[in-house]
Amino acid sequence: xxxxxxxxxxxxxxxxxxxxxxxxxxxxxxxxxxxxxxxxxxxxxxxxxxxxxxxxxxxxxxxxxxxxxxxxxxxxxxxxxxxxxxxxxxxxxxxxxxxxxxxxxxxxxxxxxxxxxxxxxxxxxxxxxxxxxxxxxxxxxxxxxxxxxxxxxxxxxxxxxxxxxxxxxxxxxxxxxxxxxxxxxxxxxxxxxxxxxxxxxxxxxxxxxxxxxxxxxxxxxxxxxxxxxxxxxxxxxxxxxxxxxxxxxxxxxxxxxxxxxxxxxxxxxxxxxxxxxxxxxxxxxxxxxxxxxxxxxxxxx
Amino acid sequence: xxxxxxxxxxxxxxxxxxxxxxxxxxxxxxxxxxxxxxxxxxxxxxxxxxxxxxxxxxxxxxxxxxxxxxxxxxxxxxxxxxxxxxxxxxxxxxxxxxxxxxxxxxxxxxxxxxxxxxxxxxxxxxxxxxxxxxxxxxxxxxxxxxxxxxxxxxxxxxxxxxxxxxxxxxxxxxxxxxxxxxxxxxxxxxxxxxxxxxxxxxxxxxxxxxxxxxxxxxxxxxxxxxxxxxxxxxxxxxxxxxxxxxxxxxxxxxxxxxxxxxxxxxxxxxxxxxxxxxxxxxxxxxxxxxxxxxxxxxxxxxxxxxxxxxxxxxxxxxxxxxxxxxxxxxxxxxxxxxxxxxxxxxxxxxxxxxxxxxxxxxxxxxxxxxxxxxxxxxxxxxxxxxxxxxxxxxxxxxxxxxxxxxxxxxxxxxxxxxxxxx
Numbered sequence: 001x002x003x004x005x006x007x008x009x010x011x012x013x014x015x016x017x018x019x020x021x022x023x024x025x026x027x028x029x030x031x032x033x034x035x036x037x038x039x040x041x042x043x044x045x046x047x048x049x050x051x052x053x054x055x056x057x058x059x060x061x062x063x064x065x066x067x068x069x070x071x072x073x074x075x076x077x078x079x080x081x082x083x084x085x086x087x088x089x090x091x092x093x094x095x096x097x098x099x100x101x102x103x104x105x106x107x108x109x110x111x112x113x114x115x116x117x118x119x120x121x122x123x124x125x126x127x128x129x130x131x132x133x134x135x136x137x138x139x140x141x142x143x144x145x146x147x148x149x150x151x152x153x154x155x156x157x158x159x160x161x162x163x164x165x166x167x168x169x170x171x172x173x174x175x176x177x178x179x180x181x182x183x184x185x186x187x188x189x190x191x192x193x194x195x196x197x198x199x200x201x202x203x204x205x206x207x208x209x210x211x212x213x214x215x216x217x218x219x220x221x222x223x224x225x226x227x228x229x230x231x232x233x234x235x236x237x238x239x240x241x242x243x244x245x246x247x248x249x250x251x252x253x254x255x256x257x258x259x260x261x262x263x264x265x266x267x268x269x270x271x272x273x274x275x276x277x278x279x280x281x282x283x284x285x286x287x288x289x290x291x292x293x294x295x296x297x298x299x300x301x
Numbered sequence: 302x303x304x305x306x307x308x309x310x311x312x313x314x315x316x317x318x319x320x321x322x323x324x325x326x327x328x329x330x331x332x333x334x335x336x337x338x339x340x341x342x343x344x345x346x347x348x349x350x351x352x353x354x355x356x357x358x359x360x361x362x363x364x365x366x367x368x369x370x371x372x373x374x375x376x377x378x379x380x381x382x383x384x385x386x387x388x389x390x391x392x393x394x395x396x397x398x399x400x401x402x403x404x405x406x407x408x409x410x411x412x413x414x415x416x417x418x419x420x421x422x423x424x425x426x427x428x429x430x431x432x433x434x435x436x437x438x439x440x441x442x443x444x445x446x447x448x449x450x451x452x453x454x455x456x457x458x459x460x461x462x463x464x465x466x467x468x469x470x471x472x473x474x475x476x477x478x479x480x481x482x483x484x485x486x487x488x489x490x491x492x493x494x495x496x497x498x499x500x501x502x503x504x505x506x507x508x509x510x511x512x513x514x515x516x517x518x519x520x521x522x523x524x525x526x527x528x529x530x531x532x533x534x535x536x537x538x539x540x541x542x543x544x545x546x547x548x549x550x551x552x553x554x555x556x557x558x559x560x561x562x563x564x565x566x567x568x569x570x571x572x573x574x575x576x577x578x579x580x581x582x583x584x585x586x587x588x589x590x591x592x593x594x595x596x597x598x599x600x601x602x603x604x605x606x607x608x609x610x611x612x613x614x615x616x617x618x619x620x621x622x623x624x625x626x627x628x629x630x631x632x633x634x635x636x637x638x639x640x641x642x643x644x645x646x647x648x649x650x651x652x653x654x655x656x657x658x659x660x661x662x663x664x665x666x667x668x669x670x671x672x673x674x675x676x677x678x679x680x681x682x683x684x685x686x687x688x689x690x691x692x693x694x695x696x697x698x699x700x701x702x703x704x705x706x707x708x709x710x711x712x713x714x715x716x717x718x719x720x721x722x723x
Binding site: 006008017167169170196 | 309380382383409413521534539552580593594643707709714
């Protein structure tokens with residue numbers, strides 16, 4: 001290998017940093033969406049790298065369903081305290097109280113879809129013209145066609161058939177007033193890249209990602225963690241399992257995986273040998289084959 | 302690097318595939334993904350289910366690459382889809398593009414970031430118009446490497462003659478193009494011959510399998526490490542107690558190698574200075590080369606902003622307002638002669654006017670048409686533009702990063718064209 005060659009992780013890192021700086025240069029009021037999951041933690045880490053030794057020139061924003069794992073919130077607050085960066089928290093509960101979002105009912109009720117309402121309201125209220133997200137193209141097939149710079153109309157909608165072509169590394173963030181962009185700096189990263197980077201960079205993560213014992217319910221093959229927001233049916237019961245999270249989202253739809261992986265090295269081995277996609281455990285994607293495409297069109301992350 | 306784990310020392314290869322379903326492109330991609338274990342059980346189950354619903358026999362691997370519902374309904378691919386897989390040696394990003402003539406814009410998009418183009422030829426049909434079109438676009442976009450996979454060898458009795466004939470045909474055609482490094486591989490994507498494993502049915506073939514080629518082709522020289530180019534992307538000024546006077550120029554090296562202590566000239570001002578430090582979050586670096594994202598500080602306090610470029614005094618790019626460009630038009634609305642567009646080039650933004658259309662290219666025959674000069678969707682042509690301020694550029698052939706531009710429609714804000722500076 002020539003000495004003037006980057007490793008794949010350094011190549012991906014450089015690409016993401018380039019995108020983040022492009023955002024800061026092209027937009028007036030960008031915001032970075034932060035969920036407390038590994039992808040947003042990585043994105044935050046990359047943003048710190050991109051603007052070092054300065055501070056990140058935009059705030060983070062968490063759309064809080066109120067149904068989070070406590071570990072996520074503790075980790076989030078600790079990270080913000082340690083780095084001194086700015087975090088804005090917006091609550092789905094506020095949209096529900098206002099009447100713009102309506103709580104789902106029934107046993108599978110989740111606030112995951114309602115996040116879109118709160119997100120769009122918050123972007124409009126804060127006059128943000130760009131929201132960065134940690135979505136990756138390998139996660140789901142509707143995402144495989146997503147651009148780095150994804151244009152949204154004044155309703156926050158995505159028109160997959162009418163996307164702007166994206167060439168070389170020249171990004172076009174021009175828009176009309178009221179429109180905004182969703183930008184995905186880690187589009188080209190795979191789940192494996194994320195874990196390898198976490199190891200390489202020694203990035204701290206919420207303990208949820210590592211194997212632990214937890215009471216869960218098995219619903220249609222998806223393991224959900226015990227919390228007040230999940231009602232169980234008569235036929236179901238809570239049982240203790242050794243699990244970890246492969247993705248972290250709202251507690252009502254984050255499927256947990258049975259796992260003994262307690263270190264990042266062990267997780268990498270697990271990811272290498274696993275035969276189910278990361279989102280395979282997400283109850284929100286299971287609703288229909290085109291579930292993600294539909295949610296994205298409406299303005300989901 | 303001396304990391305204990307191999308995967309921290311892997312390279313990244315970006316390649317593009319062009320072709321239609323009939324070429325077996327989806328089957329080939331499906332096989333690469335499947336054999337490298339990038340297809341998961343739940344994806345496979347979904348594929349089986351969908352194939353069954355559509356009344357198809359077996360599993361249709363094409364469904365795996367058709368991401369959007371409208372595409373699945375129509376059975377066509379309408380956009381560039383990105384796929385990922387890795388082997389112990391390399392990580393791969395595939396820009397998978399549909400091959401029909403109306404999708405030239407997608408092929409150009411996929412090709413713009415690729416190190417390698419994978420062209421599929423049906424062994425029964427040989428080099429057809431579509432093959433020529435794909436080869437032309439690969440050469441136009443200066444993709445450093447081309448792998449021509451002669452597929453469906455099982456349908457021509459794995460014949461060496463059939464392979465040699467197609468190879469000769471392709472070479473005859475491509476001699477008119479600028480293709481630097483081309484490899485021919487006889488394969489059967491369906492049976493897996495010469496894809497990952499060597500075929501026992503084609504012992505006459507002594508070259509490498511497709512996977513071996515993808516894993517080993519030398520990509521270290523694909524970037525320009527000769528001409529120093531550093532477009533300033535963003536200025537970092539913390540103005541904090543810790544860094545009261547820090548002024549760093551953030552950007553990505555688009556050519557050459559920069560070192561602390563190097564003399565640099567700033568464009569367009571022409572001011573000269575010396576690199577004081579090349580900073581990253583992880584500390585200073587001794588060298589920065591393409592495509593590293595870094596932050597440079599200079600010895601002198603000069604006014605530098607986004608769009609400026611740091612270069613070497615004795616190796617400057619062309620500094621011009623009149624620029625000759627090969628353009629690929631990407632919008633439904635045709636190019637307006639004498640029309641005004643916004644142009645983006647490295648970190649620069651300017652306005653430009655279309656001064657002249659020299660010719661339109663017939664991408665099937667390579668004929669230069671000087672009579673019909675209307676440049677519409679998917680057309681490729683040579684034009685001259687004049688910009689409102691000088692651009693600092695190299696020919697695309699010399700440097701893909703400093704030789705590429707896009708045009709933006711100022712009313713709709715859409716990206717309407719991709720251009721390669723001649």
